[in-house]
Amino acid sequence: MKTKFFLTLTLALAVTVATNAQTTFGVRGGVNLYNLTGKDAVGDDFNNKLKVGFNAGVNAEIPVGEDFYVQPGLLFSQKGAKADGSDAKVNLSYVELPVNFIYKPELGTGKMLLGFGPYFGVAAGGSIKPDGGGEDVDIEFGNNQELGDPFTLKRFDAGGNLLVGYEFANKLSFQLNAQLGMLNLAPKAAGQETDAKIKNTGFGLSLGYRF
Numbered sequence: 001m002k003t004k005f006f007l008t009l010t011l012a013l014a015v016t017v018a019t020n021a022q023t024t025f026g027v028r029g030g031v032n033l034y035n036l037t038g039k040d041a042v043g044d045d046f047n048n049k050l051k052v053g054f055n056a057g058v059n060a061e062i063p064v065g066e067d068f069y070v071q072p073g074l075l076f077s078q079k080g081a082k083a084d085g086s087d088a089k090v091n092l093s094y095v096e097l098p099v100n101f102i103y104k105p106e107l108g109t110g111k112m113l114l115g116f117g118p119y120f121g122v123a124a125g126g127s128i129k130p131d132g133g134g135e136d137v138d139i140e141f142g143n144n145q146e147l148g149d150p151f152t153l154k155r156f157d158a159g160g161n162l163l164v165g166y167e168f169a170n171k172l173s174f175q176l177n178a179q180l181g182m183l184n185l186a187p188k189a190a191g192q193e194t195d196a197k198i199k200n201t202g203f204g205l206s207l208g209y210r211f
Helices: 002-018
Strands: 024-039 051-065 068-083 089-103 110-129 156-167 172-181 197-210
Touching (some): 051 089, 051 197, 089 156
Antiparallel strands (some): 024 051, 051 068, 110 156
16 A cells, blocks of 8 residues: 555656646755664663764756745665664665655845655665674564564655755755654564554755756
């Protein structure tokens, strides 16, 4: 069901972009600072630190009113978390479809960027780097983890974006965005629901250019 929704939304956005002659396109890339927040299966809160990654992607900007735009995009984003007090890390990579609603009033010689909207993500891969070195352990993706299975997370993610930035007259821009995951990534354990809650949370700084 989630896969069908994701594909339907992508197709609908592609048709909208293709039929709007005033649509512009842009590229964007930058740095991520992310964490995995929540609690484990016994109810203890996670005590992680922010992990550095990167993001890069493309977007389209569709005018819907004076200074207002809808901005769908396609983004590759590195997320995860770093364990507090050790070198252990959780590395996650996602392909995301953000759909932001943008307000761009004129400010000086450029334009202010203010926006919000949902995002939908699919995990492209993940691994755990153990403390003290050693070989990385791959993360499995699925809705259920049986006893003896590798560490498992749900593949699909979704949540909300907030962004603020500035676009210069030469079409270069910088942007600060915050992202809050709203789906619980913790799978069932041997078919049973648990108290575990795992969500992606973080922010990023990026540079962009609009053609």
